[in-house]
Amino acid sequence: MPTADAVPDPSSRPAEPASRGLSRRALLGWGGGLAAGAAVGAAGGFGVARASAGPTAGPAATPDPGATGVGAHRTYAFTGAHQAGIVTPAQDRLYLATFDVTTDDRDRLVDLLRRWTVMAARLTQGLPAGSLGPSSGPYDAPPDDTGEAADLPAAGLTLTFGFGRSLFVGTPGADGSPGVDRFGLAARLPAALVELPHFPGDDLDPARSDGDLVVQACADDPQVAVHAVRNLARAAFGTATLRWAQLGYGRTSSTSTSQRTPRNLFGFKDGTSNVKAEETEALDEHVWVPASAADEDAAAGTDSAWMTGGSYLVARRIRMTIETWDRSSLREQEAVVGRTKGEGAPLSGGTEFTEPDLAATGADDAPLVPADSHVRLAHPTMHGGARMLRRGYNFTDGNDGLGRLDAGLFFLAFVTDPRTHFIPVQSALATRDALREYLLHTGSGLFAVPPGVPSVPTGADGTPTLTEDAPFVGETLFA
Numbered sequence: 303m304p305t306a307d308a309v310p311d312p313s314s315r316p317a318e319p320a321s322r323g324l325s326r327r328a329l330l331g332w333g334g335g336l337a338a339g340a341a342v343g344a345a346g347g348f349g350v351a352r353a354s355a356g357p358t359a360g361p362a363a364t365p366d367p368g369a370t371g372v373g374a375h376r377t378y379a380f381t382g383a384h385q386a387g388i389v390t391p392a393q394d395r396l397y398l399a400t401f402d403v404t405t406d407d408r409d410r411l412v413d414l415l416r417r418w419t420v421m422a423a424r425l426t427q428g429l430p431a432g433s434l435g436p437s438s439g440p441y442d443a444p445p446d447d448t449g450e451a452a453d454l455p456a457a458g459l460t461l462t463f464g465f466g467r468s469l470f471v472g473t474p475g476a477d478g479s480p481g482v483d484r485f486g487l488a489a490r491l492p493a494a495l496v497e498l499p500h501f502p503g504d505d506l507d508p509a510r511s512d513g514d515l516v517v518q519a520c521a522d523d524p525q526v527a528v529h530a531v532r533n534l535a536r537a538a539f540g541t542a543t544l545r546w547a548q549l550g551y552g553r554t555s556s557t558s559t560s561q562r563t564p565r566n567l568f569g570f571k572d573g574t575s576n577v578k579a580e581e582t583e584a585l586d587e588h589v590w591v592p593a594s595a596a597d598e599d600a601a602a603g604t605d606s607a608w609m610t611g612g613s614y615l616v617a618r619r620i621r622m623t624i625e626t627w628d629r630s631s632l633r634e635q636e637a638v639v640g641r642t643k644g645e646g647a648p649l650s651g652g653t654e655f656t657e658p659d660l661a662a663t664g665a666d667d668a669p670l671v672p673a674d675s676h677v678r679l680a681h682p683t684m685h686g687g688a689r690m691l692r693r694g695y696n697f698t699d700g701n702d703g704l705g706r707l708d709a710g711l712f713f714l715a716f717v718t719d720p721r722t723h724f725i726p727v728q729s730a731l732a733t734r735d736a737l738r739e740y741l742l743h744t745g746s747g748l749f750a751v752p753p754g755v756p757s758v759p760t761g762a763d764g765t766p767t768l769t770e771d772a773p774f775v776g777e778t779l780f781a
């Protein structure tokens with residue numbers, strides 16, 4: 303149910319395809335040459351808004367300054383100082399995939415990143431993955447787009463790329479033998495891209511953890527997000543293979559003040575005190591990697607300047623024991639979280655956005671925000687002021703043999719340095735948080751997310767096109 307403080311959600315899905323405006327098919331330029339020409343020039347990030355091209359634009363929504371177009375027609379530029387998909391108002395759906403690189407050939411890896419970059423620049427504008435599209439091109443060759451998003455608008459798609467530690471130093475053997483530096487990148491491994499420690503209560507599945515490369519696809523339509531990753535995976539054939547993937551629905555955070563706070567599967571508002579896009583100073587302090595990080599690494603003989611302006615993505619697949627939670631009292635639930643279930647206000651009083659008063663005590667001298675509550679133990683004051691930009695999603699992956707839901711929260715957070723902004727927080731939660739009784743961490747990953755791509759070349763039709771020297775995501779790592 304919407305709450306009184308709800309504002310229209312710009313990420314809400316459009317009702318009917320009829321209101322979707324120009325489709326990918328129209329953009330292909332066949333079956334409508336003139337329309338295609340106008341629309342291609344109109345692709346967000348490469349010209350004027352496609353959605354504003356005519357009366358078929360989607361429903362009105364809260365203006366989003368980072369977007370072109372509204373509703374399902376919203377597009378976010380792939381290019382920029384930072385990658386999209388971090389401070390972008392969290393879309394409603396996620397498909398995150400990690401890949402293992404299967405070649406030792408550095409040039410082939412670079413070639414893949416270059417092709418992924420152009421493909422991502424196209425897909426995020428609602429264009430097909432390749433210039434020929436799903437149903438054009440040579441009859442005796444596979445189409446250069448798989449086609450399932452042909453009639454769908456961009457749905458606010460963002461694609462965010464990152465690199466795992468194993469890309470730099472390989473994977474250590476079970477016998478403790480060191481991994482192999484396949485691509486000559488070991489001297490570029492940022493000190494912050496650590497191997498995450500084992501936390502108490504972790505039950506990590508290696509088949510749901512780590513990876514050389516990560517792609518985070520977020521959109522308001524799951525078919526658009528899955529289509530994007532599927533086509534990127536297809537383009538990786540012979541260079542990288544899918545390692546694991548996670549589908550998420552129902553964002554569990556707000557990353558912009560324009561968004562209403564959503565709820566997680568425990569029924570609590572989640573994301574209230576998140577770092578938001580509008581807090582530019584907090585982003586510099588807690589999310590983006592400063593130039594000083596490279597200076598520190600340089601003193602230790604590592605060149606990590608390529609990460610300046612990037613961020614670190616922490617991913618944790620956290621299974622929630624929903625059935626046990628659902629049998630606990632409202633009193634217990636609120637004490638565990640440290641906030642009220644209805645309003646999301648701290649137990650020390652006020653309304654949703656009131657700061658928790660961690661010093662406030664009740665009649666019995668006990669703290670109003672309990673000592674073992676989640677909100678207290680995760681609070682920045684407990685961690686030297688460290689905050690994080692959370693961007694998680696709910697997931698439901700069927701059930702186990704005992705009829706219990708395999709469901710939970712796919713926790714995603716972007717931080718300036720996981721050593722100061724994630725590990726201490728997770729260590730406190732894993733040992734003292736009352737919520738831990740209801741949680742099991744089953745997957746994990748840490749990835750270096752490089753800064754954005756400054757530009758992508760366009761072809762004669764005005765759409766992103768592959769060239770031999772096209773800039774690509776993470777280029778400075780390979781310079």
Ligand SMILES: C=CC1=C(C)c2cc3[nH]c(cc4nc(cc5[nH]c(cc1n2)c(C)c5CCC(=O)O)C(CCC(=O)O)=C4C)c(C)c3C=C
Pocket residue numbers: 566568570571572573574575576618620622639641658676677680681682689690710711713724727728731741
């Ligand atoms: C290590 C970091 C965190 C993990 C893992 C984590 C898991 C997790 N959280 C919830 C539910 C809520 N979390 C809330 C706040 C909150 N959580 C973290 C960190 C982790 N959470 C932080 C840093 C904060 C903000 C603390 C603050 O500044 O006050 C809340 C309250 C609402 C909000 O502010 O977002 C809820 C609810 C679950 C269910 C979960 C694992 C499944």
Ligand SMILES: [Fe+2]
Pocket residue numbers: 676680
């Ligand atoms: Fe939390």
